[in-house]
Amino acid sequence: MSAKEIKAELHERWRGDSITSLCDRIIDYASSLPENQVRMLTFRSFGDAVGKDGVDDELLRALTILVSSRLAAFDARALLVDDDDSEHELSAKELEKARATGVLIHPETGEAVPDFESRVIPFFVPSARLRAGNR
Amino acid sequence: MDMGTLARSMRARMPWPVGQRVLRQNELPRGHGWEKTVEKLSDERVNYDYAIEGTTNDLREHLLCGEKLVRLYMVSKPARNALTKTLQNVQLPKSRFREAYPALLSEDELEAGSSKPILISIEDSDEGVSAVFASVRSLLLKEPLTPDELPEGVADALSQYDEIVGIKYVRYEAVDVVSIPKTGDYVGIRVDFPNGMHRDVAEVAQSRLRTELSSLVKAEHLSSPVNLFPLIDAMYKAKTEGTVVELAFGTTTASLKHEKMRRRGTCLRDEAYHKGGKAALGSPIEPYRLSIVWRVPFSEGESTPELGLYSTALASGSANPILTDAVIRKCMGLRDFNYVEKRIEYFLSRV
Numbered sequence: 186m187s188a189k190e191i192k193a194e195l196h197e198r199w200r201g202d203s204i205t206s207l208c209d210r211i212i213d214y215a216s217s218l219p220e221n222q223v224r225m226l227t228f229r230s231f232g233d234a235v236g237k238d239g240v241d242d243e244l245l246r247a248l249t250i251l252v253s254s255r256l257a258a259f260d261a262r263a264l265l266v267d268d269d270d271s272e273h274e275l276s277a278k279e280l281e282k283a284r285a286t287g288v289l290i291h292p293e294t295g296e297a298v299p300d301f302e303s304r305v306i307p308f309f310v311p312s313a314r315l316r317a318g319n320r
Numbered sequence: 321m322d323m324g325t326l327a328r329s330m331r332a333r334m335p336w337p338v339g340q341r342v343l344r345q346n347e348l349p350r351g352h353g354w355e356k357t358v359e360k361l362s363d364e365r366v367n368y369d370y371a372i373e374g375t376t377n378d379l380r381e382h383l384l385c386g387e388k389l390v391r392l393y394m395v396s397k398p399a400r401n402a403l404t405k406t407l408q409n410v411q412l413p414k415s416r417f418r419e420a421y422p423a424l425l426s427e428d429e430l431e432a433g434s435s436k437p438i439l440i441s442i443e444d445s446d447e448g449v450s451a452v453f454a455s456v457r458s459l460l461l462k463e464p465l466t467p468d469e470l471p472e473g474v475a476d477a478l479s480q481y482d483e484i485v486g487i488k489y490v491r492y493e494a495v496d497v498v499s500i501p502k503t504g505d506y507v508g509i510r511v512d513f514p515n516g517m518h519r520d521v522a523e524v525a526q527s528r529l530r531t532e533l534s535s536l537v538k539a540e541h542l543s544s545p546v547n548l549f550p551l552i553d554a555m556y557k558a559k560t561e562g563t564v565v566e567l568a569f570g571t572t573t574a575s576l577k578h579e580k581m582r583r584r585g586t587c588l589r590d591e592a593y594h595k596g597g598k599a600a601l602g603s604p605i606e607p608y609r610l611s612i613v614w615r616v617p618f619s620e621g622e623s624t625p626e627l628g629l630y631s632t633a634l635a636s637g638s639a640n641p642i643l644t645d646a647v648i649r650k651c652m653g654l655r656d657f658n659y660v661e662k663r664i665e666y667f668l669s670r671v
Contacts, residue, residue, distance in 0.1 A: 221592055224583060268462070272582055282352075290353035294515075295336030297353060299464055 188216040191258050191315060199250065207247040210235045212258055215311050226259070226309045252309065259309040265291070266304055280305065321423060323348075324362030326375050329424040331358055332492065333379075333386055333514075338623070338652050342378045345620055346371040378653065380422040383495045384443065384450055385657035389513035389522040390646045391545040392506040392664070399541045400507060404449045404500050406537040407442055415440060417454035417493065424493045430456050437496055437525075437532045447658065448501035451536075453529060457494040459516055462487050496529050504665055507542065509533075513647055522645070545644040550671035551664065552610045552629045552643070556589070561612065561663070564588040565626070568609035568633070571601060576633050578609070608636035614663070616656040625649070625656040627664070 192209055199205050214234040215223055228240045228248070237244055251258040263275040273292045275283075283289035289301035298304060330339050331354040343350050343357070348371050351357040361368060395403070412418060416425060418440040437453035465484045467475040478484055494512040501508075511525040534540050555561050567588050568578040577597075581588050588594050598605060608631040615622045628647035635641045646664060651657040 219592075221586075221590075224586070270580075272580070274583060286352070288352070291336070293335050293337070295331070295339060295354035295357075297355065300466075 187317075188212050188315060191256055195250070195256055198254070198256070204243070204247055204250065207235060207243060208251055211247060211251060212315070215259070215315065220316070223311050225264075227306065231309075248309070257312050258315045260312045262308055262310060264306040264308060265289070265298065265301070266306060275305070321372060321376060322362075322364075323368035323372060323375065324358065324364075325423045326372070326379055327358045327361035328426070329379055329422070330375075330382075332424050333495075334382055335387070335650055338382070338386065338650060341618070341620065341623065341652055342375065342382070346374045346378065348375065376422060380443070381653040382651075383422055383452065384497050384499075385510065385648070385651050385654055387512060387514050387650075388497070388510040388648050388657075389519075389526070390508050390510045390648055390661075391526055391644050392508050392548075392646070392661075392668075393542040393545055394505050395500075395507045395541055400500050402539070403507070403537060403541050406539075407449055407451050407498075407500070408444060410439065410442065410451075410536060412439055412441070415454070421452070421454070424495075427491050430491045430493060435528075437529050439532075439536065446502070447654070448499060448503075450500070451498040451533070453496045453498075453532065455494050455496070455525075455528075456491055457512070457517075457521065457525065458489040458491055459514065460487065460518070461490050461516065494525065496525060498529065498533050506546065506661075506665065508661065509542075509545075510648075519645075546668060547642050547644065548629055548646055548664070548668075549631055549635070549641045549643040551667045552607045552631065554667050554671050555612055555627075555629075555663075556607050556610055558667075559589060562614040562627075563612065564610065565613050566609065566611035566628075567594075567607055569605040569607040570633055570636060571605055572603040573601065577605075606636055608633055608641070613650075614656075614659065616659050618652065618655070623650070623652040623656045625651045625660050627660050 192212055195208055196205050211231055211234070214231070215226065228244065231248065232240055232244055235244070248259070250256065252261050261277050263280045265273045265275055275292070279289075283301060289298045290296070291298050330342065334342065336354065339354070340350055348368065349360050351360045415438050416429065417438055421440050435456050437455045439451060440454045441452040443450040443452060463486045465486050467479070470478065470484070496509070496511040499508040499510060509526055509529055511522050511529060513522050530542060533542070556564060556567060563585070564587050565582045566580045568576070570576050579588055579594060581591055610629045611626060613624050613626045615624055626649045628649070629643060630645070630647065631641060631643040635643065648657060648660050651660070
């Protein structure tokens with residue numbers, strides 16, 4: 186499915202909702218970059234791309250639609266950052282399990298990470314669905 | 321030896337991905353993290369006898385090569401043979417370390433332990449001889465504390481602070497190794513270097529082990545450790561050599577950069593920003609810190625051992641920069657550790 190098709194589906198499902206304009210710009214931004222430059226898209230990356238000063242409710246809503254709905258244009262991931270700035274990528278499944286159980290197991294040490302939410306950076310990557318159309 | 325004791329020793333030493341592979345290989349169950357895994361394996365109602373021998377061997381092997389700071393010494397074949405023969409015939413002193421080996425003593429058992437290395441085993445294999453030493457070392461741990469973990473009055477007194485951190489020194493059993501291979505030119509001194517250990521502690525450990533070895537064999541076979549600094553540039557420039565996950569370098573534009581990229585399968589050499597930056601310069605970058613990862617196939621997948629060559633901008637700028645330490649991590653056993661050492665020796669033969 187291409188970016189164009191995802192946008193068409195977006196406009197069909199959210200017809201009349203002004204959020205589609207912001208979603209379009211986010212999709213266009215991610216689609217315009219080579220694959221090696223969309224490996225870690227943060228809230229800030231998207232905010233800068235669409236000209237916002239910071240992360241606001243509108244941006245959060247747009248990303249929720251693009252990630253969590255059946256559009257599935259982006260996959261959500263997370264990065265665990267240690268005190269020494271070492272970074273460890275977490276899968277969506279690992280983070281989901283941590284949030285459900287209240288315990289995040291450090292991927293390197295195997296020990297529970299205290300106060301893990303404060304050490305996790307969310308980020309996004311184009312989904313296979315979005316990437317397939319861009320090849 | 322029971323599985324609970326082995327599991328606790330594994331937890332004390334092995335990175336979680338390595339531990340999981342060992343457990344999988346020995347058909348042992350895993351829990352959510354080490355704590356739950358040790359709980360499962362300590363359950364006396366379950367019979368894990370089928371896996372004791374295999375797990376013990378894997379633990380022993382990991383002690384020889386897991387999370388080490390390594391120095392290599394060029395030693396002639398006659399001297400290596402003499403060292404090997406002496407060590408094969410040396411008498412092992414009695415010690416609690418030796419009785420427990422390869423399991424490790426707990427912090428409580430270490431209370432009266434020695435910081436001097438004590439010989440606990442001679443491991444003889446087709447590849448060579450390893451003399452294994454144990455000692456007591458300290459690790460500094462920093463733990464964030466929440467107000468509800470503190471006594472009431474203390475919590476109130478500290479309420480103005482956003483974050484409270486507790487610092488403690490934890491004793492642990494360090495396992496260091498002198499390795500004399502049958503082939504190759506180098507004797508290796510490998511000291512434990514877990515995450516969180518200060519480099520100065522490893523430096524002292526290296527010195528103590530060398531002294532102890534000389535005392536044991538009543539000879540001095542080791543001169544100066546090999547300079548590994550030239551390998552930083554050589555390995556970085558070898559495009560097909562592993563994956564570069566960390567690089568620090570200076571530029572002739574008077575800038576110091578420290579880049580890290582640990583996303584699976586991606587190499588800093590090929591990263592767009594790194595390549596673009598280099599392309600803008602008229603002179604090569606001058607690397608002084610490198611972390612490189614390889615994929616080594618195993619019967620049940622692959623391991624990803626990592627080599628760290630960590631010099632400084634200051635050393636790099638000197639007329640003759642010297643780096644004697646190689647930090648080798650995330651090895652599952654001797655197979656991937658030896659692979660990394662062979663790569664070091666390969667590049668040493670070419671610089």
